Amino acid sequence: MNNTPDELASEYVLGTLPAEQRSEVEQRLMHDAELRAAVDAWEQRLLPLTALAEPVPPSAQLWRRIQRSVAGPDEATVPWWNLLALWRGLAGAGLVTTLVLAALLLTRPPNTEPSFVVVLVAPQSQAPGWVIQASNDQQIQLIPLGVMEVPADKALQFWTKGDGWQGPVSLGLVKPGQTLSVPLDKLPPLSANQLFELTLEDPRGSPTGKPTGPIQAIGRAVKVL
Amino acid sequence: MPESIFDYEACLLACARGDQQALRRLYEQDSSRLLGVALRIARDKALAEDIVHDAFLKIWRGAGSFDPCRGSARGWVYSVTRHLALNVVRNSGRDVPLSDEHEQLAEPEHTFEFTARTGQIHTCLEQLDPARRTCILHAYVDGYSHSEIAQKLGTPLGTIKAWIKRSLAALRECMA
Known part of the structure; x- marks a missing residue:
């Protein structure tokens, strides 16, 4: 069969592929960014059809089974308030936000448009890695808080997506440890809750124009009064 | 809680931090x-x-690698579940005549009366010929294979495959 990636993705998401082809697609999804983007788009298109299946209340044991499996065998469950990474991350993010806000307060001329600040944290540890500050709608600055390790054959790519946008937009490649100024003149004005993230991509950037690699840092825009 | 209010993305982030x-x-x-x-x-x-x-379990372990740029958090949760279910039925080699018991379990045809539903996918599905629309819905909602649909509708397998392929192309264009 000479299926285009989009046709293959559509039948994979629809569910009509036989077992062998399903596992082939799942293998390819790990490294084939074009196919992955096509699958993501089809998942979004067809998702509302899940509402056609009537909800069925699960039996009382199901949650207990899940809970046991999540806790793992004999593994003592650490309650969330004892998670060091969580508090370390929150404390770090709080401190950084304070410093950025203080800097903005001191440097910003009064009576300008509301501006935005974003703290980008590592998804797992919540450790802050970068901050973004925008003192106007036209330009943002991405400021590193340290030097992030990036594998030699990879690059960091900077993305943003506002609520209601079709998809994320690339803001270009970022060198670890360097401050980057990005003009936003071709994009809609910054808005509260706008998503920013850095992903690991090929040295020349994502081949699909959409993020494909693991997220290194992520955060959302917060309005500063 | 309505889906529009529940914050799926925050929920996945918390799962990634180990918050049960x-x-x-x-x-x-x-x-x-x-x-x-x-x-x-x-x-x-x-x-x-x-x-x-x-x-x-997969959501719990994979929450850290979920990327909100690739799609909605809610969509990811549903995709994970659907694909696990599809893998189970495809790997079990279920491709046998649908039994009478299943007919009882299965939807009466009116389950697919979705005219009252809103959203682009429904508008686009309504533009398809009813038999082709049924193919798409049996495949997505019931996880039917090509041959199960062919059997259910009493239509040759080759026809079903062609209908599905063309219907997907039509949906893609309609939703662009």
């Missing part, structure tokens, strides 16, 4: 709907519960 309460909230929010999705495909309640169990 977040997973519990997701369970309370969506387990019935996810079980409904899995049951339509698996057609067996115990098997469907196994699928939802595995899905929650």
Whole structure:
């Protein structure tokens, strides 16, 4: 069969592929960014059809089974308030936000448009890695808080997506440890809750124009009064 | 809680940090709907519960690698569950005549009366010929294979394959 990636993705998401082809697609999804983007788009298109299946209340044991499996065998469950990474991350993010806000307060001329600040944290540890500050709608600055390790054959790519946008937009490649100024003149004005993230991509950037690699840092825009 | 209010993305972030309460909230929010999705495909309640169990485990372990730029968090949760269910039925080699018991379990045709539903996908589906629309819905909602649909509709397999291929192309264009 000479299926285009989009046709293959559509039948994979629809569910009509036989077992062998399903596992082939799942293998390819790990490294084939074009196919992955096509699958993501089809998942979004067809998702509302899940509402056609009537909800069925699960039996009382199901949650207990899940809970046991999540806790793992004999593994003592650490309650969330004892998670060091969580508090370390929150404390770090709080401190950084304070410093950025203080800097903005001191440097910003009064009576300008509301501006935005974003703290980008590592998804797992919540450790802050970068901050973004925008003192106007036209330009943002991405400021590193340290030097992030990036594998030699990879690059960091900077993305943003506002609520209601079709998809994320690339803001270009970022060198670890360097401050980057990005003009936003071709994009809609910054808005509260706008998503920013850095992903690991090929040295020349994502081949699909959409993020494909693991997220290194992520955060959302917060309005500063 | 309505889907529009529940913050799926925050829930996944909390799961990635190891917050089991977040997973519990997701369970309370969506387990019935996810079980409904899995049951339509698996057609067996115990098997469907196994699928939802595995899905929650996969969500818990994979929450850290979820990328909100690639799609909605809610969509990811549903995709994980649906694909686990589809893998179970495809790998079991289920491709046999649908039994009488299943006919009872299965939807009466009016289940697919969705004219009152809103959203682009429904508008686009309505533009398809009814038989072709039924193919798409049996495949997506019931997890039917090409040959199961052919048998159910009493239509040759080659015709079903062509209908589905063209219907998907039409949907893609309609939703562009």
